[in-house]
Amino acid sequence: MDERTTTGEHPQQAAGEAMSPASVSIDSGARGGRRLSGPARFLRAILANRGAAVGLVLVVLLVAIAILAPWIAPHDPDEMGVGMMLTPPDASFWFGTDEFGRDILSRVIYGSRLTIQVGVIAVGISLTLGLLIGLVSGYAGGWLERIFMRGIDVLFSFTETLIALAAVAVLGPSLTNAMIAVGIAAIPFYARVTYSATLVERNRPYFEAAYAAGAGHFRLIFLHLLPNVIPPLIVVATLGVSAAVLAAAGLSFLGLGAQPPSPEWGAMLSAGRDYFTQAPWIMLYPGLAIVVTVLAFNLLGDGIREALDPRQQKR
Amino acid sequence: MTAQGHIGQARNAGTARDTPILKVEGLRTEFHTGAGVARAVDGISFDVREGEILAIVGESGSGKSVTSLSIMGLVPSPPGRITAGAVSFEGRDLLRLDERQLQRLRGHKISMIFQEPMTSLNPVLTIERQMVEGIREHLGLGAKEARAHAVDMLKRVHIPAPENRLKEYPHQLSGGLLQRIMIAIAMSCNPKVLIADEPTTALDVTIQAQILDIMRALRDEYQAAIILITHDMGVVAEMADRIVIMYAGRKVEEGSVEDIFRNPQHPYTRGLLGALPKLGQAGEVGSQTLNEIPGIVPLLTDLPDGCRFAERCSLATSRCRAQYPPFEEKRPAQWAACWETGRLNGEGGP
Numbered sequence: 001m002d003e004r005t006t007t008g009e010h011p012q013q014a015a016g017e018a019m020s021p022a023s024v025s026i027d028s029g030a031r032g033g034r035r036l037s038g039p040a041r042f043l044r045a046i047l048a049n050r051g052a053a054v055g056l057v058l059v060v061l062l063v064a065i066a067i068l069a070p071w072i073a074p075h076d077p078d079e080m081g082v083g084m085m086l087t088p089p090d091a092s093f094w095f096g097t098d099e100f101g102r103d104i105l106s107r108v109i110y111g112s113r114l115t116i117q118v119g120v121i122a123v124g125i126s127l128t129l130g131l132l133i134g135l136v137s138g139y140a141g142g143w144l145e146r147i148f149m150r151g152i153d154v155l156f157s158f159t160e161t162l163i164a165l166a167a168v169a170v171l172g173p174s175l176t177n178a179m180i181a182v183g184i185a186a187i188p189f190y191a192r193v194t195y196s197a198t199l200v201e202r203n204r205p206y207f208e209a210a211y212a213a214g215a216g217h218f219r220l221i222f223l224h225l226l227p228n229v230i231p232p233l234i235v236v237a238t239l240g241v242s243a244a245v246l247a248a249a250g251l252s253f254l255g256l257g258a259q260p261p262s263p264e265w266g267a268m269l270s271a272g273r274d275y276f277t278q279a280p281w282i283m284l285y286p287g288l289a290i291v292v293t294v295l296a297f298n299l300l301g302d303g304i305r306e307a308l309d310p311r312q313q314k315r
Numbered sequence: 316m317t318a319q320g321h322i323g324q325a326r327n328a329g330t331a332r333d334t335p336i337l338k339v340e341g342l343r344t345e346f347h348t349g350a351g352v353a354r355a356v357d358g359i360s361f362d363v364r365e366g367e368i369l370a371i372v373g374e375s376g377s378g379k380s381v382t383s384l385s386i387m388g389l390v391p392s393p394p395g396r397i398t399a400g401a402v403s404f405e406g407r408d409l410l411r412l413d414e415r416q417l418q419r420l421r422g423h424k425i426s427m428i429f430q431e432p433m434t435s436l437n438p439v440l441t442i443e444r445q446m447v448e449g450i451r452e453h454l455g456l457g458a459k460e461a462r463a464h465a466v467d468m469l470k471r472v473h474i475p476a477p478e479n480r481l482k483e484y485p486h487q488l489s490g491g492l493l494q495r496i497m498i499a500i501a502m503s504c505n506p507k508v509l510i511a512d513e514p515t516t517a518l519d520v521t522i523q524a525q526i527l528d529i530m531r532a533l534r535d536e537y538q539a540a541i542i543l544i545t546h547d548m549g550v551v552a553e554m555a556d557r558i559v560i561m562y563a564g565r566k567v568e569e570g571s572v573e574d575i576f577r578n579p580q581h582p583y584t585r586g587l588l589g590a591l592p593k594l595g596q597a598g599e600v601g602s603q604t605l606n607e608i609p610g611i612v613p614l615l616t617d618l619p620d621g622c623r624f625a626e627r628c629s630l631a632t633s634r635c636r637a638q639y640p641p642f643e644e645k646r647p648a649q650w651a652a653c654w655e656t657g658r659l660n661g662e663g664g665p
Contacts (some may be wrong), residue, residue, distance in 0.1 A: 209435040212387055213449050213500065214422030223448065227439040 045307035052303015058296030066112040073106040077263045086279040096281040098272065104282065107263035108289050114264045115245055115293060118179050122244035125183025127237050130190025135229065137191070138198025139221050149195060152188045160185040164247055168256045175248075175264060178257030182247045186240060193236050197229035231308045238301035242294040249290050265290050335362035336540050337386070337425075337508050342400035344378075344385045346615075347393065353615035355381040357564035358399070363508065363540040368531075370543045370555035370572075372587065376612045378564040379544045383510045385410075386542075387427055388417045404508070423453040426501040430513040432493035436485040443481035446500055453504040468499040471536075472529050491522035495529060502533050509534075512544045527554055548587055552576060560584050563612055563623040566642065570649030580651035582628045582659055583608070622654070630655040 047053045065072065075082045081101040089096040095104035137148040155163060160182075167181035201207060202225065210224050249266030251257035258264030260271065265286040272282030344356040356378040363369045371379045384390050386402050386409065402409040404425065409417065421427075429435045436445055446465040450456055456464060462481070469477035472495040485493060494514065501509055511530065515523035531554065534541055543554055551558060551572065558575050560568040560583065568581040579585040589606035610627035613619065621638050625631040635654050642652040653659065 205429060205431050205434040206437045208389065209427075209429055209497070210437065210445075212389055212421055212427045212429075214418050214420070214453060215448070216418055216452075219448060219452075223440070223444075224437050228437070 042307060046300075046303045049303040049306055051299045052306070055296045055299025055301075055303060058292060059300055062112055062293060062296065063116065065109055066116045069109050069113055073103075073109040075103040075106040077102065077107040077110040078261050079103075086275060086282075088279070089281055095285045096279065098268075098279075098282050099275055104268075104285050107268060108265070108285050111263040111265045111268065111286065111289065112293075114175065114258065114262065115249075115289075118175070118182070118248040119241040119245050119297075121179045122183040122186070122248065123237050123240045125180060126186035126190050126240065126244075127233065129184075130187045130192075131194050131226075131229075131233065133187070133191040134194025134196075135198055135221055135225060138195045139202060139217075139225060148191070152191045152195075155188040156192070160243075160247060161250065164251060165256065168251060173256045173259065175252070175258040175262060178248050178251040179244075181251065182244050185247065186244065189240070190233065190236060193232055194229055197232050198225055201225050201228045235301055235305040235308065238297055238304055242297035242301070245290065245297070246294055334364065336365050336404070337542075338362040338401075338403040339382070339386065340401045340403070342382065342385055342402065343398050344381050344390055344395060345398050346395050348616065350614075351616040354564050354618070355395075355615055356385060359559075359561070359564075359566055361559050361566065361569065363542055365507075365540055366534060366538040367557065368534060368541045368543055368555045370545060370551040370558045371561060372545060372548065372551055372558055373561035374546055374612060376563070376615070377561040379546075379561050380512055382561070383427070383512055383542065383544050386510065387421060387425065388412070388414075419453075422449050422501075422506075423504045424506055425508045425510065426504065426506040427510045427512065428494070428497045428501045428514050431517050432490050432497050433485070433517070435497055436493060438485055440484070441481065442483055442485070442488075442496055446481070446496070446503065449500060450503050464503065465499075468503045469496070471502070471533070472496070472499045473525075474499070490518055491525065494518060494522075494526050498526070498529060498533070502537065502539070505537055506539055508540045508542065510542045510544070513546070514543075515550060516545075516547070523550070524553075530554070548590075560587070563618065564615060565623065565652070567624065567653070568649075568651040570646075574646065574649045578646060578649070578660075580645040580649060580656050580659070581624075581653045582630055582655070583624050584651070585659065586627075622652070628655075630658055 046056065079102065082103050083093050083097040083101050085097065085099055085101045087093050087097040087101075093103055093105065095108060098104055098107070133148050133152065137145040163185040164178075164181040167184050168177055171177035171180060207220070207224060210220060215224065248257055249264070249269070252264045252266030253270040255267075255270065258267040260267065268286040269283050269290075272279070272286070275282055339362065340360045342356055342359045343354065346353045346355055359378070359382055361369065361371075371382060373379045381390065381395075385397055388409065390397060397410055400410065404420075409420070412420070436442070443462065443465065446468070447458070447461045450461040450464050451458070454461070454464070465481060466477045469480060474480055474492060474495055480488070480492070480496070488496070494517075498514075509530075514530070515526050518526060527550065530541065533539070541554075543550070545551060555572050557571055558569065559566055560575070560581065562583050568575065568579065568584045570580075575584060576588065579588055586606065586608040590608065608627055613623055613626065619625065619636065621634075621636040622628070622631070622640055625635040628635065632655065638654075640652045640654045642650055645651050645653075645656050
């Protein structure tokens with residue numbers, strides 16, 4: 001490589017020549033949109049995947065519906081007798097009515113707010129705690145690592161549902177507690193992913209160089225390691241939203257989460273069971289809402305994973 | 316790069332001072348492996364003076380990198396352990412300091428640059444972030460002053476448009492630029508000792524020379540002592556004032572660059588020099604094949620009692636295999652550990 005290229009005369013050429021072969025392909029892909037900022041380029045990489053684009057649109061739609069619920073819902077979700085009991089879907093009640101004559105469309109719309117809450121709070125809990133446990137264990141090693149990771153192993157040997165059930169049993173049934181329970185139950189997963197990413201990063205030369213330059217624990221963990229372990233966690237967290245939504249709906253279905261008359265989708269499914277043979281729409285629409293939401297986050301998560309994985313760059 | 320050709324001009328006024336700034340005595344570092352205890356560094360002693368460039372030379376596995384890691388307190392433990400010795404620096408033994416005290420020294424009074432500039436910087440942080448953090452921590456500067464200092468340091472290592480470079484990420488820069496940035500970071504807190512572990516090995520030859528020039532200029536400017544870890548005798552000839560030659564964890568020869576290049580007193584040193592291509596000597600000697608040293612470095616877990624080089628040495632006798640030779644002064648200010656120096660010299664030049 002000619003050193004002249006690094007003196008700023010030919011910045012394009014210099015950047016290209018300085019790259020290892022792997023990064024050249026990435027860089028040349030982005031060359032056309034040189035002015036694109038990092039996030040914009042990332043977004044474009046996600047949208048290049050059709051499934052991920054669909055997922056992203058659905059997620060945005062879900063969030064929009066949740067925010068706009070009071071304006072777009074035709075009725076109060078909890079008001080009984082807005083129509084006849086168990087009315088099949090028709091022009092005035094698109095999704096029909098339930099056993100109390102409540103409008104199912106409005107309830108599904110308002111239910112999206114609870115679903116988003118569940119996703120954000122449960123994933124927030126598991127992400128924060130899992131990240132901390134994984135980072136500290138991977139960084140510190142020794143007895144701290146042994147205690148934390150063996151504890152995580154123990155939690156891993158129970159199914160998530162069992163842990164969530166146990167947590168709700170202790171905390172008492174309510175939607176808030178269900179969120180906490182689901183969040184706690186997923187901690188091992190996040191901790192494990194963070195831990196393995198941390199182990200990889202802390203063996204990289206930049207980490208040793210930073211250590212040799214006198215960086216303290218705090219700087220090493222939060223300035224150097226944290227941003228490098230984030231990418232896999234974005235994927236895990238996105239996929240984790242769908243898992244959390246599903247788990248919380250499951251708890252509500254079992255009567256351990258949202259309590260009536262809350263329009264939580266799982267609880268609506270549960271309440272509709274008795275009428276399923278006469279009025280299948282009671283269960284159909286909340287069920288569909290859950291499926292679409294879970295699907296949306298899964299598609300988005302997979303798309304992000306592909307966008308972050310250099311080996312899966314478009315050839 | 317020629318070896319002998321540069322010896323004369325590489326010398327510099329910086330060698331005059333006599334008080335050692337860093338003194339390593341009897342350092343012994345062991346690694347506990349599945350195959351037994353590997354003594355990577357076995358009783359190494361040397362010192363460096365202010366403004367001096369000391370080269371520690373040896374092939375892979377000779378313990379030169381572990382020596383530098385031991386000085387910095389960077390030996391991974393487990394499996395590594397420093398079992399003996401002392402490293403005196405400013406009246407303190409670095410091996411007795413606790414982690415917090417060491418942390419304050421690292422990157423400040425003693426700093427280090429590594430072999431692979433491409434991977435020695437954090438890929439997700441800007442150059443500015445990585446430079447400024449250390450400067451603020453060690454020198455206690457505010458954000459603005461630290462940034463100005465970073466720009467100043469980048470100028471000193473001849474980086475064009477330093478303000479723009481600060482905003483960039485490592486993957487946007489070339490290896491030569493990154494190594495200059497590593498040097499700028501290492502020098503930014505005005506260290507007394509700079510340890511450079513094969514700083515040019517991963518770089519193109521044209522860029523190597525620039526990096527070496529920059530290091531020499533900074534040495535002259537800051538009067539820092541530089542410990543240069545390398546296996547490249549060309550770089551040694553270009554840069555160093557004194558040389559320590561290591562083999563299988565021990566020091567086999569020590570002396571000034573002139574003495575060692577002109578009169579190596581250990582067969583291993585002679586072998587290292589014989590393995591160098593020489594310009595300008597083509598007409599003198601008939602055979603111009605490069606000499607290799609036969610064999611490989613012995614396993615550190617299974618070292619012979621006698622001279623560790625005996626297996627590969629053409630002069631080895633039964634005494635060499637039975638007894639480790641003393642490290643003694645063979646010529647004024649030049650030491651070597653060899654029983655057969657007399658025969659080595661009698662045989663004539665390499």
